[in-house]
Amino acid sequence: MSIGHILVVDDEVEIRNLLAELLADEGYTVSTAADAIEARASILIRRPDLILLDIWMPGQDGISLLREWHEHDQLIWPVIMMSGHGTVETAVEATRLGAFDFIEKPISLDKLLLLIEHGLENTRLARENLELKRSAPDPFELIGDSEYMTTLRAQAKKVAGHDAWVLISGEPGTGKQALARYIHHHSPRRHFPFIDTGGVAMGGRQNAAVELFGSEEDGKIRYGLLEQANGGTLFIAEAADMDEQTQMQLLSALENQTFFRVGGAEPVHVDVRVVAATRKDLESEVRAGKFREDLFYHLSVVPLPIEPLRHHVEDVPILLTYYLEAAHRIEGLPKRELTIGARNLLKAHSWPGNVRELKNLVQRMLILGTGEVIDEQEVQRALGFLPTLADSHEAVAATLISLNLDLPLRDARDEFERRYLLAQLKSCEGSMTELARLTGMERTNLYRKLKSLGISANERS
Numbered sequence: 001m002s003i004g005h006i007l008v009v010d011d012e013v014e015i016r017n018l019l020a021e022l023l024a025d026e027g028y029t030v031s032t033a034a035d036a037i038e039a040r041a042s043i044l045i046r047r048p049d050l051i052l053l054d055i056w057m058p059g060q061d062g063i064s065l066l067r068e069w070h071e072h073d074q075l076i077w078p079v080i081m082m083s084g085h086g087t088v089e090t091a092v093e094a095t096r097l098g099a100f101d102f103i104e105k106p107i108s109l110d111k112l113l114l115l116i117e118h119g120l121e122n123t124r125l126a127r128e129n130l131e132l133k134r135s136a137p138d139p140f141e142l143i144g145d146s147e148y149m150t151t152l153r154a155q156a157k158k159v160a161g162h163d164a165w166v167l168i169s170g171e172p173g174t175g176k177q178a179l180a181r182y183i184h185h186h187s188p189r190r191h192f193p194f195i196d197t198g199g200v201a202m203g204g205r206q207n208a209a210v211e212l213f214g215s216e217e218d219g220k221i222r223y224g225l226l227e228q229a230n231g232g233t234l235f236i237a238e239a240a241d242m243d244e245q246t247q248m249q250l251l252s253a254l255e256n257q258t259f260f261r262v263g264g265a266e267p268v269h270v271d272v273r274v275v276a277a278t279r280k281d282l283e284s285e286v287r288a289g290k291f292r293e294d295l296f297y298h299l300s301v302v303p304l305p306i307e308p309l310r311h312h313v314e315d316v317p318i319l320l321t322y323y324l325e326a327a328h329r330i331e332g333l334p335k336r337e338l339t340i341g342a343r344n345l346l347k348a349h350s351w352p353g354n355v356r357e358l359k360n361l362v363q364r365m366l367i368l369g370t371g372e373v374i375d376e377q378e379v380q381r382a383l384g385f386l387p388t389l390a391d392s393h394e395a396v397a398a399t400l401i402s403l404n405l406d407l408p409l410r411d412a413r414d415e416f417e418r419r420y421l422l423a424q425l426k427s428c429e430g431s432m433t434e435l436a437r438l439t440g441m442e443r444t445n446l447y448r449k450l451k452s453l454g455i456s457a458n459e460r461s
Contacts, residue, residue: 003027003191004120004231005046009039009062010054010082015107019052022109023116036060044216045266047227048077050119052112053099055083055090063093070097072220078119082107124191142175142182143322143355144315148307153182159302160186167239167299168277170306171454172411173356176277177235179306184233189273192232195225208246213253215262224261226253229272236276238410239299240285244292251295274299279414280452308454309351309358316347319355323362333366341376349383352418356411418453425455 006028008019013034020030031046033039035057042048055062062081069075075098083090084105091102100119103112142153159166160183168176177196184194197212214224226234236242242250253259254274258267276299285291309316320338327333338346351357365374365382421439428434436443450456 004049004116005029005031006116007031007033007039007042007048007051009033009035009051009057009065011035011057012054015054015105019107019112022113026113028116036065039065040219041266044221044264046269047223047230049123049231050077050100050116051079052116053079053081055081055094056085063090063097066094066097066099074221076223078123080112080115080119120191127193142178143319144312145318146312146314148312149315152179152306155304156182157186159183159304161188162302163188163273164301165273165299166275166302166304167282168275168304168306169282170277170279171308171354172279172414173354174306174308175355176279176306177237179304180233180235180275180277183275184235184273187233187273189232193229194233194235195229196235196237197225198235198237208242209249210262212246212250213259213261214264214268216264221261226259226270226272227268230270231272233273233275236274236299239276239278240280240282240291241410242291247292247295251292251298254298309354313347313351316349316351316358317343319358320346320362323359324366327363327366331363333363334369334372336366336369336372336374338374338379339376342374342379345376345379350422352422353415357415414453417449418455421450421453421455 003026006023008016008023008030009032010016010019011034016032016034020032023030031042031048033042036059039051039053053062053066062083066075066079066081069079078100079098081091081094081099081102082105083102094102100122101115103115142149142156144150156179166180166183168179170176177198181194184190210222210224212224212226214227215222249259253270254272257271258269260267282291282296282300286293286296309319320343324336324338328335346358346361353360361382365378368382369378421435424438425435428438432443432446436446439446441449
């Protein structure tokens with residue numbers, strides 16, 4: 001596997017060939033261009049990780065090309081300028097326009113390799129810092145010391161060492177993205193991007209195509225998620241949400257590692273590993289004709305289910321401690337401690353929203369509470385119900401108060417339905433006949449809904 005793709009732009013054929021041979025020996029893939037026109041054409045075909053750009057070239061010079069990229073917000077890769085006749089003014093102008101560094105000819109190969117290494121490392125660190133800001137306090141860790149979590153981490157590390165596609169399945173909030181990041185972080189691709197499709201509407205055909213494959217219009221390139229993930233991992237946040245057209249296009253692109261941008265005429269080549277996630281039973285979706293069978297078998301080379309938190313509640317105490325400390329350390333929220341009674345109460349909670357619900361609950365108690373201690377009564381208020389409520393309708397309403405409003409609509413709906421049905425099931429003491437009456441649902445549909453939400457018919461809490 002390549003350690004990076006470099007574009008060498010220089011009008012001297014001997015220098016282009018020498019640099020291409022040297023960089024290939026170091027493990028890079030290399031494209032070359034003799035001038036600005038060929039450089040633009042090369043970028044259309046493959047997004048570089050770094051560009052070596054000569055200043056003095058026939059036609060448009062390197063500084064003008066750099067200025068063009070800068071003014072059109074296309075400077076998304078580090079550029080190292082090369083020149084045999086450089087001046088201080090030229091170097092200053094190149095830096096002002098966004099060049100990463102400047103090297104003089106005749107080129108010191110040792111110095112050049114070091115500059116390239118630093119340029120790629122700088123990009124990687126900037127990308128990781130952005131991911132850290134967008135993610136959980138530690139997006140690369142799976143928190144918990146139970147036998148289950150220990151086994152899951154071991155499985156994830158074993159899977160990470162291979163390049164097979166992975167399908168992670170589990171309820172909303174169980175940590176499917178964290179598991180995907182953990183696999184990427186422990187894989188040979190860890191120095192390349194981890195790209196998450198979570199913010200993309202995968203069901204809208206044209207929008208999904210542009211987001212995934214990018215576009216070309218009036219000479220301006222928009223790099224899609226697939227190209228952004230080149231060399232690294234593409235995380236498909238909810239595979240079941242893709243419409244049939246998107247499924248077909250994505251399968252073709254990933255099978256061939258080649259695709260066309262929307263509006264583009266040249267094929268784009270990528271090297272991407274896929275880790276997908278689903279909250280639904282994809283086999284059932286295939287049988288129902290809602291998901292392509294061929295894509296399902298490609299995605300599920302290594303199936304990796306992740307259990308809901310209620311199946312490993314022994315991890316609740318360490319998760320509570322972790323998020324209490326992280327919220328104080330990273331977000332500046334007040335430092336507070338849970339009493340033993342409060343911890344026991346939380347350990348007994350069913351956690352329908354899983355780890356995400358636990359994290360949000362901790363934040364809510366730190367934001368709204370006062371004092372250094374969180375007791376049982378405060379926990380009961382934060383959960384939205386009190387055990388003294390006798391009326392079943394009041395109990396249902398109180399249970400639903402704690403719904404996490406910062407969830408995506410799909411996940412919030414699933415969490416609401418699960419809480420609602422659990423509360424109703426408890427109020428009718430497990431009677432499916434009474435549950436069907438209370439909910440106004442036909443029993444066959446009710447059983448199907450309970451199964452899709454992971455609720456057993458005899459579950460009371």
